[in-house]
Amino acid sequence: xxxxxxxxxxxxxxxxxxxxxxxxxxxxxxxxxxxxxxxxxxxxxxxxxxxxxxxxxxxxxxxxxxxxxxxxxxxxxxxxxxxxxxxxxxxxxxxxxxxxxxxxxxxxxxxxxxxxxxxxxxxxxxxxxxxxxxxxxxxxxxxxxxxxx
Numbered sequence: 001x002x003x004x005x006x007x008x009x010x011x012x013x014x015x016x017x018x019x020x021x022x023x024x025x026x027x028x029x030x031x032x033x034x035x036x037x038x039x040x041x042x043x044x045x046x047x048x049x050x051x052x053x054x055x056x057x058x059x060x061x062x063x064x065x066x067x068x069x070x071x072x073x074x075x076x077x078x079x080x081x082x083x084x085x086x087x088x089x090x091x092x093x094x095x096x097x098x099x100x101x102x103x104x105x106x107x108x109x110x111x112x113x114x115x116x117x118x119x120x121x122x123x124x125x126x127x128x129x130x131x132x133x134x135x136x137x138x139x140x141x142x143x144x145x146x147x148x149x
Contacts, residue, residue: 007061011054018050079103091141097123 002008021043025031029040079099086095101119104110110118130136 002062003066005061005066007064007067008058011057011061013054015051015054015058018047018052018054021047022051023047075107087139087141089142091144092138093123093127094141096126 025040025043025047027040029043030038031040031044032038079102083095083099086098089095097119100122101115104118105112105115131138
């Protein structure tokens with residue numbers, strides 16, 4: 001009997017998502033028009049690749065043993081969830097700065113000065129590239145929204 005584990009489940013979910021995007025891209029957006037590729041071209045290609053790779057990985061997962069996880073493996077996931085939650089409250093850039101500072105200080109064991117400088121430089125680069133140059137809107141957070149009125 002096959003035991004379902006993450007080496008089977010995750011690739012199978014990706015294969016189903018890939019199949020969805022393949023079908024949706026072809027039916028909803030179209031593949032090719034008289035002027036070249038339509039808007040469904042890229043989603044269909046990525047969906048096909050995900051479907052094939054996910055299926056192959058799921059079949060390979062059947063033959064492998066169940067993975068063993070240690071709690072430290074989940075710390076980046078928890079950090080990402082914390083950044084998203086904090087971005088809704090205090091804004092994206094303060095949340096990113098706190099995450100980078102905490103990660104470098106706690107996990108990388110850098111001193112306070114290096115951690116602070118690295119987090120400030122990271123925020124400055126992200127702000128400059130994404131907010132100023134590319135004009136990507138980021139969440140400002142509930143607190144700033146309340147202050148603005």
